[in-house]
Amino acid sequence: MNIPQYHEMMVPTVRALDELGGSGTILEIAEGVIQLLDLPEGITSHPHNPDKSSQTEVEYRLAWARTYLKKFGLIDNSERGVWAFTDKYQRGMRLDPEEIVQTVRGVSKKSKKKAIDETPEALPKTRDWRTIMHQTILALDPSAFERLTKRILREIGFVQVEVTGQSGDGGIDGKGIVKIQDVLSYHVVFQCKRYKGTVGPGAIRDFRGAMVGRADKGLFITTGTFTREATKEATRDGASPIDLIEGDDLVEMLKKLRLGVNVRMVEEVEVDTQWFQKI
Template sequence: MTRKSNAEFVKWFGPLLDALRDLGDSGRPREVSDRIAKNLNLTDEVLDETLKSGDSRFHNQVAWARQYLVWEGMLKSSKHGTWTLTEKGRTAHISDAQAAEIFKKWVAIHAENRKQKAAEQGEATEEEAPTPDTPQADQKMSLIAILRSLSPLGFEKVSQELLRESGFENVEITGGSADGGIDGFGTLEINPFVSFKVLFQCKRYADGNLVGRSQVGDFRNAMIGRAEKGIIITTSSFTNAAVVEANREGAPKVELVDGAKLVEMFQRVELGVKKRTVYDVDLSYFERFRD
């Protein structure tokens, strides 16, 4: 990837701030991305483009835009997944030229930081900031690769264990070709008085092979009369049309778990992964003390 293509995410700086203002100064990552897509009337072609990991390129770029705005002091650095504007961010309106300057500024800061670290360790380093398509020490792709390497039945079984660890009871795999598109079912208890049956479908897909609208519709049809809720779990992602279909008004809602969310679920219950703590220097904190 060239540096030019890696820096494409700077175009989302201004739209990201606008989206957060529309949402009341804060929002969950997907809410923010969806609002940007709505505000700019982005096409399915843009929204369905994926990275090698199978993640949405658009959502990935918006996440990187958010990171640069955190460094710039326009967004808070939340530990709980909510993106929130700071006072500086609430009043900021960023032009394309200003976005480019912010990007260059933090490229230089990170390059200098790595130079100093390399000098201390006696190692060579590249003068380039982290970029969306070359994440540093990212374990997500390796976990997705492992899940994709499992057999179809193996992926269903590990999904079964994940659902059990996530609070589902009586989780069973249906198996066989006569399952009507249903790979398994379980019961989710909301409280001692309320519980409901959930059906799930597992799609062990490779890069770029997205779950489409028709597959969501077929799964919902298979649910009718059998369960109140349905979940589609994939190692890939979903087309924008599939997301719209899953949330269509007047139809049973289908929960969609893509590769990124799947990794988060494994990490949350620490299933098949080992937790470790790594501390990185928060450069944005020290930036205000440079003057």
């Protein structure tokens, strides 16, 4: 499959960020790069390593591209995951991907740290907690995954949550009601699927067809990822809106809700030797 290499995505990443006004999320940048390179769904939906992550190969290589651009000093990211140009970047400047790679690798060798090839941005380590969580969820049987979904929805404020998944139910696995400020309420139906790969627009259309006349909104949850076309279909003008939660979002939600995750805070103590010298 002719997927662009990470160094081939550096200049498109810069162009996409520039077209976004100088800052953007990972998703926005990826969307821009895909459009600039005119990548078809067959390439954008190809998984990187479905047994360990829900990340696609394009997302994996884009992470590399951002890593090198960051190490080179052209872009940086905030704690909230928003990427932006640094003062070093100037619009219209000539960028040579080969020069960027060689420069960054040279700096990495001089710093005597791990080689950059071992630590791409946004790439979990082999036994990273996200990987373990993802594999654990994939090992659940379908009914257990539906119960997990039910618990998550209740934790984030849904009421009257029911798992209704039955054969012939049109792909709807459950329903619930979400209330806003105890005034407005929306009836929501959801579908939860344990996929290793990607979910395409066809699954979104089928789900929307099943929810017509039964809810105000739809929620599609998967352990995999949604293709670019599936994301567009979920928010298509004139159609019933469907919110999407994919694998990476799911594990982050579990961490935030402290469901199946223990977070330990490490205390760091620093001795102020100058203070003692002033006694």
